[in-house]
Each structure stands twice: as structure tokens, then as C-alpha cells.
Amino acid sequence: MAFSWEELTNSKITxxxxxGDVDKPxxxxxxELIRGEDETIDISVDPVxxxxxxxxxxATANMSAMVDGFMSGKRKSAIPGVRQEFSVNDILLKDEKNTFTVQNYEFDDGAGDHAMRSYVWGTASFKIATSARFVIEADGTIDVYVNHDNRF
Structure with a gap:
């Protein structure tokens, strides 16, 4: 089943x-309503x-301890006059995960979807793309790129 995020309302997710269906029987x-223990329902949501x-x-990149540590200069030091580029694996600390979570009940921007987001989406986990590049420019400027052209 494919949905836009707005289509998964409280009643549909319940x-x-x-x-096992968006409509109440x-x-x-x-x-027939009793499903087996291993029976699952696949739901796809438009990521964009x-x-x-x-x-x-x-979800913002600075919620990641890895990104926050890099941007604050705690993970790598600038070498004056030298451009440095690092991968996710270069920045991760030992035993650190490349993920962070967002508790939707903690955020309300007045858009009118707070209750639905809190109920339907609850806690969401995010991962920094392994293709991300962490860069310290020769002038000391620090950036994180998700691809060649786009900064976080």
C-alpha cells in the first residue's frame, strides 16, 4: 500500500x-480478522x-551527534591551507550509530497536524546517508554535503 504522509490519518493507521485494512470492517x-503472528502489512510513504x-x-542534521560533533570542530581539526574531505565512517566514533531519532510529540509548528503526527508517526528514526561528505575547506569553512552540490 502506498500513501502520501497526509493520507495515513489516525483512523486509517488504527x-x-x-x-489489516484502512477501512473498518x-x-x-x-x-478472518485474526492475523497470524508473522503476518505483516507493507506500507510505503512518499519520502519527499x-x-x-x-x-x-x-529532522535536522544537527540532531545527529556525528554531524553536530563535526560541525562544532570536536571530530576533526582543520589543517590551515589544506582542504580535507571525510566520509561518514571517518567521522563516526567507535560504537557510535549513524542514526538519530525524532519524537514527534515534542514539535508543534502550528500547522495543525501535531496530534496526527504524534499518534501516527510517534518516534521516527533517521540516518545520515553513507554518501555524505564532511569537508573542511582550506580556509577553515566546515560543510556537510549529501551529494556533490547539496549542503545539509
């Missing part, structure tokens, strides 16, 4: 959880709308 005692206007809009 129905998917309880009944007419017969709530139907034996999720990150632009959905629950993902509150």
Missing part, C-alpha cells in the same frame, strides 16, 4: 493495525512529501 467478530511537509520536516 484500522491497519487492528484489522462491518463484521468485527469475523474470524514526508520530509518536506510531513513528520520528517523536524
Amino acid at each position: 484500522n491497519l493495525f487492528l484489522y 462491518k463484521d468485527l467478530v469475523d474470524e 512529501s514526508y520530509m518536506a511537509t510531513g513528520a520528517g520536516r523536524f
Whole structure:
């Protein structure tokens, strides 16, 4: 099932959880409603709308301890006059994960979707792309690029 993030309303996500379908069945005692332990439902959500206007809009790179540590100069030191480029693996500390979480109930920008985001999306996990590049320019400027042209 594919959805935009706005389509997964409180009632639809509850129905998917309880009944395995977005619509509430007419017969709530139907034996067919009992799913097996290993039975799952795959749901796809458009990632662009999720990150632009959905629950993902509150996830920022500085929420990652790895990115925050690099941007604050705690992970790598500038070598004056030398451009340095690092990968995610170069920046990660030992036993550190390349993920961070967002608790949707903590964020309300007045857009009117706080209750729905909190209920449907709850806690969301994000990962910095392994293709990200951490750069200290020769002049000491620090940047993180998700691809050749786009900065975080």
C-alpha cells in the first residue's frame, strides 16, 4: 500500500493495525480478522512529501551527534591551507550509530497536524546517508554535503 504522509490519518493507521485494512470492517467478530503472528502489512510513504511537509520536516542534521560533533570542530581539526574531505565512517566514533531519532510529540509548528503526527508517526528514526561528505575547506569553512552540490 502506498500513501502520501497526509493520507495515513489516525483512523486509517488504527484500522491497519487492528484489522489489516484502512477501512473498518462491518463484521468485527469475523474470524478472518485474526492475523497470524508473522503476518505483516507493507506500507510505503512518499519520502519527499514526508520530509518536506510531513513528520520528517523536524529532522535536522544537527540532531545527529556525528554531524553536530563535526560541525562544532570536536571530530576533526582543520589543517590551515589544506582542504580535507571525510566520509561518514571517518567521522563516526567507535560504537557510535549513524542514526538519530525524532519524537514527534515534542514539535508543534502550528500547522495543525501535531496530534496526527504524534499518534501516527510517534518516534521516527533517521540516518545520515553513507554518501555524505564532511569537508573542511582550506580556509577553515566546515560543510556537510549529501551529494556533490547539496549542503545539509
